[in-house]
Amino acid sequence: MSEIAIDARGLTRRFGKFVAVNDVTFHVAQGEVFGFLGANGAGKTTAMRMLIGLLAPSAGSATVAGHDVEHDAEAVRRRIGYMSQKFSLYDDLTVQENITLYGGIYGLSNAQIAQRTHALLGRIGLEHARTELVRRIPLGWKQQLALSVALLHEPKVVFLDEPTGGVDPITRRRFWELIYETAATGTAVLVTTHYLDEAEYCDRLSIMVDGAIAAMGTPAEVKDRFEATSLDEVFLRLTRPGAA
């Protein structure tokens, strides 16, 4: 097995009496695309927030890119990229200004920013809109831009929280191509999603139910274990045991 990018051991988060994430253990290798599935409120986002240092674990521990998320948060932050389910670029800045801002925050030199801007915009076909305010470009492109910006500093691990919400199927496809390209360079990708067809694209996935991992493995493994023909079926059986 190749190098470990994310290593979560018994990760737990309580809010008062409510256990949002319960004893979650998993790992993700460099270059792997790992899917995080689950119904709303299953604990995906909470688990992700602990991994990126926005929330402290109540119990358990995790390392990301080789650094402990709780005690070495600074080092983790420099090595990760993150795209939240909310659109997270500045609407009133131009495409270029957004890129320059994030590049600067991650300590890239001006030459690096210029060179990567060029590559990035070329890849998503947005060169013509470089000086356009982000507010004025279509949503599909915005999402691709947000992902590209999250990748600007070439992080070792990328966290994507429902990145394809509200975009059309063609853009989603394009989005996943970007994810694959990223993984091919050795970056680990952890992605949460509602779309089960997208889950099929993942190298491995986990399905969370009530804060715990109910199934984990490659899409084929998971389907085999539940003797199901599709992930849809697995998902329904896990989240609504009475049905199906």
Add this chain to the structure above:
Amino acid sequence: MSAFSGFVRKETYHILRDRQTFWILLLMPLVQVLLFGYAVRTDVSNVRVAIVDPTPSTATRALAARFAASSRFQVMAVYPTTALLDAGFRSGTLRQAIVLPRDAERLMGGTGAVPIQLITDAADPNTGSVMQAYATAIIQRWFTESTARPGGVRFDLSTRMRYNPTLESVNLFVPGLIALVLTIISAMMTAISITREKETGTMEMLLVSPLHPWAIVAGKVAPYVVMGFANVLLALGAARLVFGMPMRGNIVLLLSECLLYILTSLALGIVISTQSSTQRTAMIAALAGLLLPTLMLSGFIFPLESMPTPLRLLTNIVPARWFLLIVRGIMVKGAGLATLWRETVILFGMTALLLVMGARRLAIRLD
């Protein structure tokens, strides 16, 4: 450092690109100083007056001429009877009326009392009494000159002449206005701009980034420090040039104290933003939690001395209260740090406390 300067640049773009808000914020203090200076004066001018004179004569015409000659009065009509007065007062075409007796000239030549009635619209009691004083003065002078009667009680009510109320109110309201404007710009705008980032999700991106929480806070407030300072200069400039407000103390000390108060307001804004998750909440919190105390509990509008004890104790935690003491002390009394060090230390302490509170809350997490 380049990460930080990039961040400040971005924040400046936010402010500059929202043109309307930018101009409103920049010009608000100027407009307010001018408004307060011209509108909120207790002096009167152009009082619309009518004279009721049943038997016109040389002497009574002289009275109308005196009123007409005064820039404070405007003689609307000379009526033979009082019949039209009521309607005039009710519609607002008249603010004052002087009712002379029948055969006024003859009575003035005699030795008995001359009954003259002065009616004033006192819907606003303050201007009412001022109008009354001016009119009384004119009538007095006219009466003395046209009768040449020896003796008689003379009393001059022209207290206004010795004491320019406009100038005095500038001294009072400019420091309060600066406090008010800085509260709006520094505290409210900071709170709104930080909560906007929380709402749009960009704050998460920043917190996940290697930027230190202190750098995020500093980067967000830096442009507003500049903006607030520009406002102080505009407000002081207008007060000085247009209304001739005195500047008896040290200008450097005054500006430094203003800078300190800007920081206090910014810190308040940060604390508010950590408590509110939407821009609307932040705005209401800033209005109710900051603007009202700054108006009511700082000594700007209501004197602290006349407040009931519990309320007066409460004013101690209102930063504007200390800021007002400092600004009035420096500008009007020419006081220096030797007399104002206590107020300065208090403001300083408040600022430090609020900044630490705000940055810690912001750093901890978003939800």
